[in-house]
Amino acid sequence: CTMGNLRPLFLLFLPVLTSQVCPGEEMIETTVMLEEEVTEIPLYATTIRMATGQILAAQFECYLKILHDPPHTEAGPYCNRTWDGWLCWGDSSPGTAMQHCPSYFHDFDPTEKVTKVCNPDGQWFRHPDSNRLWSNYTLCSMYFEQKLKLAITMSYLAVVGHTLSVVSLVISMFIFSYFKCLSCQRISLHKNMFMSFILNSILMVIWFNIINKSTVSDSVSVQSSIVCKIFLSLILYTHCSNYFWMLCEGIYLHTLIIVAMFMGEQHLGWYYLLGWGFPIIPTVIHAIARLVFYDDNCWIDNTSLLYIVHGPIQVALVVNLFFLMNIVRVLITKLRVTHKTESRVYMKAVRATLILVPLMGIHFILVPLQPEGKLALAIYEFLMHIFTHFQGLLVAFVFCFNNGEVQSVVRRRSSQYKAQWRRHRRVTAESHSNYHTNSSFTETSRVTVSLEQAPFCSEDEKSQAAMHSLNRQSNGKHSYSSCKETLNVDSSVI
């Protein structure tokens, strides 16, 4: 299309050309599309205004550059510096000059290239049909349809991932809340982390729905831009809080195993502060910086300002990895010598968190490795979306569904129900508690390895209290932790 260069100006001048220009008159009335008039055409208003503003600013800066750039030094004919209507071109030797496509229009892909040919005689290429100076912008929008289809497919994948995550996390929360015997400090941290993932997934599903609607109808609603920005900030907050709750898990394990040596309960208040309170800081700083420096429509653009949030996230991942490596080091070196069985058991406690941290961080590692080819890029996008949007499902699986304790508790409860259903008999609470108290007697020993054993789980508080008092007595310590990962070990071990 040879009219490519004229497109923005045509859009701009459509009302002008049809209403104001009267052929035959010598004086041409120039009308200016002021911002107030532009809003009368709601569908195109924002896109035109934004594109016009950008193009005009680009033109201004181009002529400044043309004015100030040093003269061409190489010998031989060259094409003069020029403004082609959309982009600035400097003095070029004969050949093909290339630039990235501008981002004025929604169907222009800034990763594609614009080419302008300089003829050997020092003149810019003229299109054979119209004999006008012509730059090749065809690649910018050529693959738009395909890319749009891919983007829509990816967004469906993301919605599926987040929905599955929400469902699995809600089930996990229910399991953790219903089975009171499982509850301990570590499970409280799990529950908070699950809550953060659930919030993030819900917000992302709503966000993708908004994006899909605006892509299909090809309009950007400006009226709700404040809502849009607040929404994006909330998404960034919950995203940040996901990673910081992972960090809390890592710090908790580190303190539990290495620092505090199972001496008892930790103060969880600080963890809540780090997990829920701290992510507010990068989010607010990002919002302020965005408002001051890069206030684009709905804050959709990918700018370096996003590092304000992603920087702390990556730091959290690295610190988390460091803590976990330290734990592994201690478990392997010190405990292998003295207590072989315990170290294996401790490793199980750490294994879940150790698997999860690299998996959550992997998409940050993959970001700079973006390939070039179309197929490779599609595969890359697919993998990145899987890693990013199915995280909630992964977390629910690793921490809850794959957890031996949870599995045994659920199995035990379901078999209880089955037995009750089959027998049709009421089992009294006392006979229950007697049975479990007896079994717990045999369980307590010098080193209680409670990770391996299926814990007893009944809603009878008396029997539970009895179990805890037994633990207390066998420990000889003042404090106890109801958390099943705590192990009673000699302090000389570590």
Next chain:
Amino acid sequence: MLPVVALACSSHYEYAIEEFCLAKFKLDMEGLDQQHWCSWDDTVVSYLELTNCTFLVAMKMNCFWPNRLVDEFFIRIHRHYFHDCSPTGRLLHDPPNRVLGPFIIVPVLVTLLMTALVVWRSKRSEGIV
């Protein structure tokens, strides 16, 4: 499609834009304080009018836009009015590194600080340091 020969785009075009477009622009700029000539917000409307005008004249005269004469015209304009203006800053762009740096470094440092604080405080206060 017959090739459109841009013969009219010679001195006639140059004369036309000097007559019709430059006059209004000159008036606008003289109405503005000279210190504000480099302020994009103050001059954008006049600049837009000027650009529109050159485009319309080109359309009237069957010229394509932009062309060599338009380039020269705008170079003269910029040389006279916008010679000292900053070469960047009108488009949405990231702030320079010396501004961006602190915005990124500060949350990172606060992260490390908070982590250290949580590690230190989560121990029980009974004699464990």
